Amino acid sequence: MVRDVRRVTAPIVTGVLAAAGLLLAHPLQGTQGSSRPAVRNVIFINGDGMAAAHREAARLYYAGLDGQLTMDTFPSSGQLTTSPDDPEDVVTDSAAGASAWATGVRTYNGAISVDPAGKALPTLGAQAKAAGKATGLVTTAQVTDASPAAFFANATDRAVQDDIARQYLQVSKPDVILGGGEDWWLPAGSPGAYPDQPAEDPTEGSRGTKGDLIAQARADGYRYVSTPAQLAAAGPGKLLGLFANQEMFQQRPEGQGDVYAPVVSLATMARKALDTLATDRDGFFLLIEEEGVDEFAHNNNGARTLQAMGELEKAVTVARDYAARHRDTLVVVTGDHETGGLAVEEVNATDESGDGTSAEDGPFPVKGSTFRFVIDWTTTAHTGQDVPITAYGPLADRFTGKHPNTFVYDVLKPVLTR
Numbered sequence: 001m002v003r004d005v006r007r008v009t010a011p012i013v014t015g016v017l018a019a020a021g022l023l024l025a026h027p028l029q030g031t032q033g034s035s036r037p038a039v040r041n042v043i044f045i046n047g048d049g050m051a052a053a054h055r056e057a058a059r060l061y062y063a064g065l066d067g068q069l070t071m072d073t074f075p076s077s078g079q080l081t082t083s084p085d086d087p088e089d090v091v092t093d094s095a096a097g098a099s100a101w102a103t104g105v106r107t108y109n110g111a112i113s114v115d116p117a118g119k120a121l122p123t124l125g126a127q128a129k130a131a132g133k134a135t136g137l138v139t140t141a142q143v144t145d146a147s148p149a150a151f152f153a154n155a156t157d158r159a160v161q162d163d164i165a166r167q168y169l170q171v172s173k174p175d176v177i178l179g180g181g182e183d184w185w186l187p188a189g190s191p192g193a194y195p196d197q198p199a200e201d202p203t204e205g206s207r208g209t210k211g212d213l214i215a216q217a218r219a220d221g222y223r224y225v226s227t228p229a230q231l232a233a234a235g236p237g238k239l240l241g242l243f244a245n246q247e248m249f250q251q252r253p254e255g256q257g258d259v260y261a262p263v264v265s266l267a268t269m270a271r272k273a274l275d276t277l278a279t280d281r282d283g284f285f286l287l288i289e290e291e292g293v294d295e296f297a298h299n300n301n302g303a304r305t306l307q308a309m310g311e312l313e314k315a316v317t318v319a320r321d322y323a324a325r326h327r328d329t330l331v332v333v334t335g336d337h338e339t340g341g342l343a344v345e346e347v348n349a350t351d352e353s354g355d356g357t358s359a360e361d362g363p364f365p366v367k368g369s370t371f372r373f374v375i376d377w378t379t380t381a382h383t384g385q386d387v388p389i390t391a392y393g394p395l396a397d398r399f400t401g402k403h404p405n406t407f408v409y410d411v412l413k414p415v416l417t418r
């Protein structure tokens with residue numbers, strides 16, 4: 001009934017709204033009239049530390065000179081600036097970056113969706129839940145790491161990951177939580193499924209101060225899984241999967257114990273999350289994050305950075321395929337900041353950035369050709385480069401132009417809160 005009325009009156013209404021400058025207040029309706037489906041589901045994908053050069057290196061390596069990554073085939077593309085509102089820093093960290101997306105407020109580095117004065121802000125994750133949508137987060141970082149945390153928790157310091165886990169269970173209640181970080185869900189002395197002080201990183205070990213939050217999750221109705229087989233077998237309903245003590249990989253420089261071999265892939269976790277969340281008739285919000293891009297770029301490890309980019313790309317393809325079958329689904333891919341000052345360079349004899357960690361990595365083959373390229377680095381930290389943002393599905397065309405990263409919130413909030 002509503003649809004019939006809108007079809008008849010759409011041209012007039014659209015004209016009036018456009019004249020009044022009100023179209024942006026009604027993003028569900030879109031700007032193309034009633035032919036375009038409204039956004040019911042949002043899949044927001046963070047390649048942590050991923051900017052244009054990371055995408056280009058991965059494009060050459062995985063798709064070749066004439067090829068495209070799935071994330072680059074999305075019809076809309078724009079740029080985001082990433083500056084925090086920090087008393088000392090010009091360049092953002094993941095906490096301030098994700099807080100900008102999740103709350104629309106620029107804040108200080110280390111802040112988890114609190115303003116510069118430390119006041120808690122409404123988050124997209126919690127608001128989507130309050131609007132009746134299912135919500136979820138999938139990451140190869142700790143599930144309580146800064147980027148997912150900013151969508152589902154508030155904290156003046158990103159370090160309090162055990163309290164962030166507690167907030168997931170008691171406050172924001174995401175339906176699906178999949179990733180690493182088991183150490184924060186259990187008190188010291190309770191190793192859990194992933195042993196304390198493992199050989200690959202003896203600094204890992206349970207360290208929570210909020211009790212046994214895995215037991216709490218089970219009591220709250222979550223199915224808890226810790227292996228790929230358990231994940232595959234999990235039926236419908238709330239799902240908590242923890243697949244590593246901390247990150248689902250070991251971030252180190254080349255040949256120094258660097259490992260990227262998550263026990264379940266980001267794509268597998270994303271597929272499971274979509275299966276679970278899609279049963280909610282009100283729609284869903286899902287955050288997907290590949291943390292390895294950032295962590296290996298911090299270590300100026302080109303091969304592992306490319307590997308993590310490849311896994312991210314597979315997860316993006318899972319999301320795009322879902323959205324292609326469900327036309328009311330918006331997929332957005334971006335990064336929270338650039339990491340490493342990564343540059344794609346010709347293979348030649350000079351390495352302008354010198355030896356040590358910042359030395360050139362490669363050469364890497366350009367797929368389908370005899371060409372090769374090297375990856376060079378200028379820093380082991382983040383940089384202030386813009387990040388590309390690409391989008392697929394209804395409302396994708398909003399993600400064009402150049403905007404501050406808070407723009408993500410401006411577009412998604414009306415969609416997720418109705």
Ligand SMILES: [Zn+2]
Nearest residue numbers: 049294298339
């Ligand atoms: Zn970082």
